[in-house]
Amino acid sequence: MAEHDLSERIEALEVRLAYQDETIETLNQTVTAQWKQIDALTRQLAALSERLDQAETSAGAPANERPPHY
Template sequence: MTQQHSDLASELESLEVKLAYQEDTIESLNQTVIAQQDQIDRLEQKVRAMLDKLKSIEEPEMPSAGQIELPPHY
């Protein structure tokens, strides 16, 4: 094999190694994004549940100014 062929083979091998690392990095990032989306979905569900619970709680009726009974003075 000539020097030129050897250099090309070495460069090709280097590119293949880089590609393998990039594919691994992309897969790792993809798994991270999937996990984060799952977490976002769970948090959104919890927030909706909390909002629904808050809406279901009745607010106590506040008496109007004319209906307020003053405490007796001693």
């Protein structure tokens, strides 16, 4: 009887381990995809920031400065 119970417990643990392995792989794929997206967004933000800096530099006077007739 005890040997049968031990066998069932081992089988249950093996099933749980298989599901955990699948879950870990899915989570790993999700994290990898998110890091790729974060990296792309970070590069895009840096490029937009650089374009904004260039536009502000080439525009001359700041946009929020009062016009001379005030």
